[in-house]
Each structure stands twice: as C-alpha cells, then as structure tokens.
Amino acid sequence: MTESLTRRQFLRAGGLGALAVAAGLQRSRAAPSAAGITVVDQRRVKIHLAHPARRVVTIPEPAASMLIAIAGSVAPLAGMNRVSEAAVDEGILGVMFPQAKRLPDDVAGADFAPDVESILNLHPDVVVQWADHGDAIITPLEEAGLNVVGLDYGTQADLEAWVNIFGTMLGVPGRSRQVNSTMAQVLAELRAEPKPASPPSVLYFFTTVESLVPAGRGTYNDFYIKLVGAKNAAEAITGDQGAVGPEQVLAWDPDIILIGNFDSGTPAKFASHPAFGALSAVKNRTVYKVPLGGYRWDPPSQESPLMWRWLFELVQPARSTGNLRAEVKSYYKFLYHYDVSEAQIDQILWMGLNSSATNYGRFKS
Amino acid sequence: MAVSSPERVGARDAPSSSYRLEQPAPGAPGAGAEGLGGRRGYLLFAVLGASVLAVAIGALAVGRYMVPLGEVFRILVSRLVPLHRTWTVTDQDVVVLLRLPRALLTVVVGAGLALCGAVLQAVLRNPVADPQLLGVSYGASFGGALAILLGLSTVALMAGAFGFGLVVLVVVFVLGRSAGPAPTLTIVLSGVVTGAFFSALVSFTTYIANPETQLQSIVFWLLGSFATATYSADLVAGVPVALGAATVLALRWRLNVLSLGDEEARSLGVNPQATRWCLLVAVAVMASASVAVSGAIGWVGLVVPHLARPFSGSDHRRLLPAAALLGAAYLTVMDTLARTLLPTELPVGILTAVVGAPTFFVLLRRHHRRAVWVDV
Numbered sequence: 001m002t003e004s005l006t007r008r009q010f011l012r013a014g015g016l017g018a019l020a021v022a023a024g025l026q027r028s029r030a031a032p033s034a035a036g037i038t039v040v041d042q043r044r045v046k047i048h049l050a051h052p053a054r055r056v057v058t059i060p061e062p063a064a065s066m067l068i069a070i071a072g073s074v075a076p077l078a079g080m081n082r083v084s085e086a087a088v089d090e091g092i093l094g095v096m097f098p099q100a101k102r103l104p105d106d107v108a109g110a111d112f113a114p115d116v117e118s119i120l121n122l123h124p125d126v127v128v129q130w131a132d133h134g135d136a137i138i139t140p141l142e143e144a145g146l147n148v149v150g151l152d153y154g155t156q157a158d159l160e161a162w163v164n165i166f167g168t169m170l171g172v173p174g175r176s177r178q179v180n181s182t183m184a185q186v187l188a189e190l191r192a193e194p195k196p197a198s199p200p201s202v203l204y205f206f207t208t209v210e211s212l213v214p215a216g217r218g219t220y221n222d223f224y225i226k227l228v229g230a231k232n233a234a235e236a237i238t239g240d241q242g243a244v245g246p247e248q249v250l251a252w253d254p255d256i257i258l259i260g261n262f263d264s265g266t267p268a269k270f271a272s273h274p275a276f277g278a279l280s281a282v283k284n285r286t287v288y289k290v291p292l293g294g295y296r297w298d299p300p301s302q303e304s305p306l307m308w309r310w311l312f313e314l315v316q317p318a319r320s321t322g323n324l325r326a327e328v329k330s331y332y333k334f335l336y337h338y339d340v341s342e343a344q345i346d347q348i349l350w351m352g353l354n355s356s357a358t359n360y361g362r363f364k365s
Numbered sequence: 366m367a368v369s370s371p372e373r374v375g376a377r378d379a380p381s382s383s384y385r386l387e388q389p390a391p392g393a394p395g396a397g398a399e400g401l402g403g404r405r406g407y408l409l410f411a412v413l414g415a416s417v418l419a420v421a422i423g424a425l426a427v428g429r430y431m432v433p434l435g436e437v438f439r440i441l442v443s444r445l446v447p448l449h450r451t452w453t454v455t456d457q458d459v460v461v462l463l464r465l466p467r468a469l470l471t472v473v474v475g476a477g478l479a480l481c482g483a484v485l486q487a488v489l490r491n492p493v494a495d496p497q498l499l500g501v502s503y504g505a506s507f508g509g510a511l512a513i514l515l516g517l518s519t520v521a522l523m524a525g526a527f528g529f530g531l532v533v534l535v536v537v538f539v540l541g542r543s544a545g546p547a548p549t550l551t552i553v554l555s556g557v558v559t560g561a562f563f564s565a566l567v568s569f570t571t572y573i574a575n576p577e578t579q580l581q582s583i584v585f586w587l588l589g590s591f592a593t594a595t596y597s598a599d600l601v602a603g604v605p606v607a608l609g610a611a612t613v614l615a616l617r618w619r620l621n622v623l624s625l626g627d628e629e630a631r632s633l634g635v636n637p638q639a640t641r642w643c644l645l646v647a648v649a650v651m652a653s654a655s656v657a658v659s660g661a662i663g664w665v666g667l668v669v670p671h672l673a674r675p676f677s678g679s680d681h682r683r684l685l686p687a688a689a690l691l692g693a694a695y696l697t698v699m700d701t702l703a704r705t706l707l708p709t710e711l712p713v714g715i716l717t718a719v720v721g722a723p724t725f726f727v728l729l730r731r732h733h734r735r736a737v738w739v740d741v
Contacts, residue, residue: 111572274595
C-alpha cells in the first residue's frame with residue numbers, strides 16, 4: 001500500500017521528474033540556438049525570439065501570476081490584463097510582489113480585445129494571448145508586428161504546456177522542468193493512493209451568489225475531484241457554463257461542497273439558503289471555501305498541486321499527513337521565493353470563513 | 366375600414382400605425398358577453414382561472430428533485446390542517462421553500478407582463494408593443510446589471526432594477542410632454558430612444574464586468590430566471606404588480622375609449638393625455654417590478670395578449686383579465702419547462718423567445734387570413 005504523502009516527499013518532488021519533463025514538453029518545444037529562441041505556442045505557431053523575453057505583456061488572467069512564478073520575479077512582466085491586476089491587488093501576490101501593483105493594466109478590455117497602441121507603448125518582446133477565443137483578438141497584435149504566444153486553457157496538459165512555454169520564452173527551461181516535475185510527482189503519488197471503497201461525492205461551484213454554476217464533467221475541477229478519490233456530484237452535466245437550480249443541488253445531495261473564488265460566495269452564505277439546511281454537506285459542515293493564494297486554487301495554475309493536496313485532506317481525512325501548512329510555506333518559497341507568514345497562510349486557506357467546517361481544524365497553525 | 370397589410374401589422378418601427386382588433390363575429394369566442402359578466406365571459410374566466418390553478422399545481426409536482434404527487438398534496442394541505450407526516454424534511458423544503466414561491470412568482474410576473482403588453486398595445490395603438498418598446502425593461506435591466514457589477518446585495522439589485530425602470534418612465538414622460546398632434550408616436554419614439562440609451566449602458570456594464578467573477582452572473586440575470594425565487598421576491602413583485610393591475614383594470618373602459626383615438630376619447634368625455642400617462646405609470650411599475658425579480662423576460666407581453674384576444678375579444682374589460690390569467694399560466698409552464706428539461710436551468714427568457722417568436726408568427730398568419738388586424 002502506498003503511504004500517504006509526506007512533506008519530505010512533496011518537497012523532494014521538485015527535484016524529481018524525468019517523466020514530468022517529457023510530459024510537459026508534449027505541446028511546447030524549445031529550440032535554443034545561436035540564432036535565438038524558438039517557442040511553439042498552443043496554436044502550433046513558431047515564434048522566433050532573438051533573446052529570452054525580457055518584456056512580456058499577458059492578457060489571459062492566470063498568465064501574469066504564472067509568469068512571475070516561472071521567472072521568480074516580476075521583472076519580465078511589462079503589463080497585464082486589468083482582471084489580473086485586480087487579482088494582484090486583492091490577493092497575496094501583491095504583497096509578495098508589490099511592484100506588480102504599479103504595472104500598466106490597460107492592455108486589453110474585459111473581452112480580451114487587445115489595446116494595441118497601449119501594448120506598443122510597452123515595447124514587449126512577447127504578448128501572451130488566448131488561442132482559443134478566436135483570431136479577432138490575435139490578428140491585430142500580429143499585424144502590428146508583435147510576437148504573440150497563444151494559449152489554450154482548461155486541462156492539466158494545457159497547464160503543463162503553459163509552464164513549458166513560459167520557461168522557454170524566458171530562457172529558463174530548467175525552471176519549467178522543476179515546476180512540471182513537481183506537479184507530475186504529486187500527481188503520480190495521488191494517483192497511487194488507494195481509492196476509498198465508497199468515494200464521497202464532491203460538488204464544486206464556480207459561483208453561488210447570483211447563480212449556482214457547478215463544474216460538470218470534463219472541467220479541470222472534475223479532474224482533481226476524481227484525482228483525490230472522490231466522485232463529481234455534477235457528473236451528469238458537461239462543462240462549466242450552465243447554472244442549476246437549488247432543487248438539483250438537493251437531488252445531488254453531495255457529501256462535500258466547494259465554494260469557488262469566482263464570486264463573493266462563502267460557506268455561511270450558502271448554508272443560509274432557506275432550502276439548503278437539508279443538504280448533507282450543510283448538516284455535516286462539509287462546505288468549504290476554496291483557498292486563494294498567489295492565484296485562485298480552483299482553476300488550473302502553478303499552485304494546483306496545493307489544491308490537490310488540500311482537497312485530498314478533506315476527501316480522505318484518515319490518510320491525512322496533517323502538514324498542509326508546511327507544504328504551503330515550502331511551495332510558496334519554491335514558486336515565488338517568498339516566506340509566507342502564518343497569518344498569510346491563514347488568509348490563503350480562508351481559516352476564518354472555514355473556521356467551523358468539519359476537518360478544517362487540522363489546518364490550524 | 367380597410368384591411369391592413371401584414372407588413373404594417375408587423376412593423377415595430379411604424380408605431381403610428383393605427384391599430385385595434387376587430388370585434389369578433391356573433392357566435393365567435395368572446396362575443397356576446399358584456400363587460401366582465403355574461404355567461405360566456407364567466408365561463409372564459411372560470412376556464413382560465415382553473416388553468417392557472419392546474420398549471421401551478423403541476424409546477425409544484427414536478428422538478429429535478431423527486432417528490433411523489435400525493436406527498437405534494439399532503440405537504441400543501443398540512444400547511445392548513447395537521448396531518449400525519451409521511452414526507453421528509455427535504456420533500457417539504459422543496460415544495461414549500463423552492464417550488465411554491467417560484468410558482469407564485471411566475472404567476473405574478475406572467476400576469477403582470479401580459480397586462481403590460483395588453484395595455485401598451487392599446488395605449489400606443491401598436492400590435493407589437495411590449496414593455497421593451499417603452500424602454501422600461503432596458504432601464505430596469507441596467508439597474509440590475511449595475512448592482513451586480515458593484516457587488517451589491519440581491520435587495521439592492523431589485524431596488525436598482527425597479528428604480529431605473531421608473532427613471533426611464535420619467536425620461537419618457539418628460540420627452541413625451543412635448544407631444545403635439547401625434548402623442549403616441551412621441552411616446553413610442555421617446556421610449557425607443559431611452560431604451561436604446563439604457564441598452565447601451567447594459568452593454569457597457571457587461572463590457573467592463575470582470576469576465577471571471579461578474580460577467581456570467583450579469584448575463585444569466587439578463588437572460589431571465591426565477592431560480593432565486595423566494596417569498597420576499599414574491600412580495601417585491603406582488604405588491605407593485607397588484608397595484609398596477611388594479612389601476613389598469615379600473616381604467617379598462619377608458620382604455621377601450623382610448624384605443625379609438627384621442628378625438629373619439631375627448632368626445633366621450635375622457636382626457637386622453639391623463640388617462641394615457643396613468644396607464645403608462647401602472648405599466649412601468651409592473652414591468653420594473655417584474656424585471657427586478659426575474660430579469661428581462663421578453664415575448665410574454667407581446668404574445669399573450671394576442672393569444673387571449675381570440676377568446677376574449679378586443680374589449681379590454683374582458684381582454685385585460687383574460688390576458689393576465691393566460692400570462693400567469695403561460696409563464697408558469699415556460700418556467701417549469703426551463704427548470705426540468707435539463708439538469709442545468711435553461712434561462713426562461715430564452716425559452717419564451719424560442720416559443721414566442723413562432724407562436725407570434727402563427728398568430729400573424731391566422732389573423733391575416735381572418736383580416737382581424739385592421740386600420741382604423
């Protein structure tokens with residue numbers, strides 16, 4: 001039987017991962033040469049750079065924090081989307097990298113349409129843009145002579161490809177290999193964990209305030225719910241765009257409910273719904289607010305291994321190692337070269353909002 | 366009296382087109398009853414009232430969570446007289462806390478929107494008039510979207526929607542006061558312009574909304590939904606709709622006179638301007654309250670009065686209550702389908718549009734064949 005994850009194993013994971021390197025390079029290959037760097041983005045377009053990118057503008061929301069994590073500093077980030085800037089301001093990333101708060105954030109609208117003139121003013125080596133939102137948001141950049149790296153979104157393979165692309169682009173492929181091998185190692189260890197005989201059902205909500213939008217089959221949330229040995233209560237629906245009624249939530253009656261960071265929903269607000277008192281998760285106090293660190297833990301990001309570990313502790317508490325706080329501290333040091341304080345870990349884990357939740361006491365300092 | 370061309374009937378951008386529905390021939394549905402009374406009239410309201418009740422009970426009986434029909438009845442009866450408990454707490458919560466307030470809300474909003482459409486079609490003498498033509502729905506939509514954008518509470522959302530709906534009415538009133546010889550045309554144009562302005566503001570809110578945290582909520586709300594129905598929402602919508610409905614029903618005879626034209630109204634002792642604005646205020650109050658609790662649900666105000674006319678005739682003393690009852694039943698059916706067809710909720714505004722557009726087209730064809738739409 002595989003032992004539960006230990007802190008040592010988790011930390012050691014950063015140095016492991018020949019397999020992870022191979023997996024991570026599936027969609028992005030770098031070809032460094034005397035003539036410069038070639039990055040293959042997720043459109044399979046080759047972008048040639050004379051030197052590692054020193055000034056990068058990011059338009060996809062999660063890209064700014066990942067770029068900082070891969071670079072190990074905010075230096076290469078020349079500008080970002082207003083939404084990314086808001087996340088920096090509101091979250092711990094702004095505390096870790098205060099200079100990120102002062103970066104230009106007028107590079108694109110909420111619909112990701114680029115403000116080409118603003119971007120040209122920043123003289124970027126590369127502009128990172130969504131590849132799966134249509135050519136209309138890429139073509140104006142390319143016609144202005146800018147190097148555009150296109151990114152897809154939503155799967156673990158996409159996440160690993162982002163890490164590789166960023167490492168290649170910044171001239172630090174070794175760092176990408178480290179991050180990806182860490183993820184691969186944690187993935188392998190969680191996959192090796194024995195699955196519960198009777199897997200608990202988990203229901204993740206992107207939003208709960210104005211509408212109840214759950215993560216259905218095929219989402220990234222679905223991926224990690226199953227990874228930790230649970231089943232997705234919203235398996236009957238596909239994707240992440242549909243809202244469900246409260247009656248459907250009662251019909252699913254999940255064992256665990258996760259409140260996402262895409263609105264101001266909290267376990268207390270959720271439980272105050274007049275009909276949700278009958279839900280098993282409300283009665284058993286297994287409604288949790290998903291942590292929010294350098295970026296939200298719910299969608300795919302460089303902090304995803306921590307999300308998997310956090311959820312594993314809640315889904316399989318009997319196999320817990322009880323050292324998530326130490327892992328958060330170590331992983332943030334690894335990702336951001338920053339020593340998070342105990343108070344900051346409390347903030348990341350939403351210790352206040354989750355204070356009365358079952359099994360959450362284990363995360364106390 | 367000339368038969369209108371179908372082009373004129375369907376021309377939303379030609380609001381000056383005079384419009385009324387021809388009185389049904391003797392023996393046709395709706396003919397023969399005087400005022401609200403008359404044997405046929407009472408029969409019509411009995412049938413429509415029973416339909417609303419049946420549809421509401423049906424709405425209480427079906428949903429994504431299975432509650433046996435017998436238990437639904439027992440749960441409802443147990444609210445009035447003590448019964449031996451054979452149902453679970455969840456069964457009771459589903460029926461009493463989820464389905465009942467939602468069914469009440471669809472009844473209230475459906476009746477309100479249908480009344481709005483029937484009144485506007487008569488006041489503006491335009492067969493394609495609905496609350497959106499007056500601009501009120503767009504104003505209310507902006508108020509609600511703004512509340513979501515600012516991260517305000519659900520109460521603020523309702524207040525914002527209601528308040529901005531009334532703001533639009535004031536703007537339309539101010540613009541319409543300059544009405545010269547064609548006051549209805551001025552009102553319609555004022556409504557269209559004001560509506561376009563607030564529609565642009567709605568677009569702006571969606572444009573600047575955070576795509577990760579706000580946009581989906583705004584879009585879902587704008588599409589129309591009763592998913593967040595509560596007894597509080599019933600009260601928020603119910604009081605204004607009841608006041609508005611009481612007003613327009615009290616003025617139903619004057620509405621008949623008004624639909625003949627201003628000159629005829631004056632000759633019959635009715636002040637057309639005062640009556641018109643009184644009715645428009647009532648419509649704005651009902652439409653704003655409806656949007657406040659359910660988002661912008663289109664096509665109900667447009668289609669339902671036309672569905673009711675073949676049965677009630679065009680006398681507003683019968684048409685208004687008939688449209689209200691039919692609207693209540695219609696929207697309850699639409700919402701029941703919206704929440705039961707799929708595991709995810711279909712925004713009811715999409716369903717009313719998908720069903721309403723072809724229904725309106727069929728009505729248009731039938732009325733054209735019968736030469737019912739006429740120029741006065």
